[in-house]
Amino acid sequence: MDAPPNTIVIYIDADACPVKPEVYRVAERHRLKVFVVANSFMQVPRETWIERVVVPGNFDAADDWIAERAARGAIVITADIPLADRCIKAGADVIGPTGKPFTEASIGMALATRDMMEDLRAMGSVGGGPKPFSQKDRSAFLQALDVAVQRLRRAGLSA
Template identity: 55%
Template sequence: MRVLVDADACPVKDEIYKVSARYKVPVVVVSNAIIRIPQSPLIKRQIVSDAFDAADDWIAENASARSVIITADILLADRCLKAGASVIAPNGKPFTMASIGGAIATRAIMADLRAGGDAIGGPPPFSKQDRSRFLSALDETLTRQIRIGRE
């Protein structure tokens, strides 16, 4: 089991490192450039090219039923779910096979509105509640993965 992090814009990397240490679960931080990571045998850095979607492609190709993926990218979440992985957004919202279709549809609608010149704004600012919800979701997901691994 391991956690794969879409790290370029991830606001919860420090939380991932702490939870990883508690559960002794390896983490792979995937990015297009060098990102500072703590000195730990559990945390590895995977630098990919700066080609469009290179980090997403690496994560999707390495996702499996024993992976927990951290990403806000809906299309990457869809690819990872199809590979059997568990996927959590940095705000703590889990992506599931039941919810991903609606998320993709909403994303497409918002893209169409933006393309049409509508000023629709962006997501709300990242909050303490988001951070707390993320920690709970990651803890719950890792606990479930560990339990499944023992069965």
């Protein structure tokens, strides 16, 4: 269930991920292994290179499963900022569903903004959630994922 060393593998934090079909397309084109990780059963295409992982336990079990496997060569797809932070520290590439890459340089600000917004929501100062997912977000995600795969390949990792 773990990826071999020096290979590119994709981990999807799948419970609320709107770009799973896009990940599958890019992974198929590049012949990459994909782990679709969720807290409950989820339909995934029946392909040998796609593995569904249903983790039992608490709400963070999927995050823990991904973070334990995140390393150089892994591309993690998540909107979860604390998970992104854990994966970046482990050496993985992390991309949000809108195509925004999380990096060592940007994760601190993302965490601070998340915490501030959480506090504002708790006080009732801010309502609502993120803006609706758009076709522009989908396109930006596809481009960011392809760039990450190409960069890892140039760094000597394989499918």
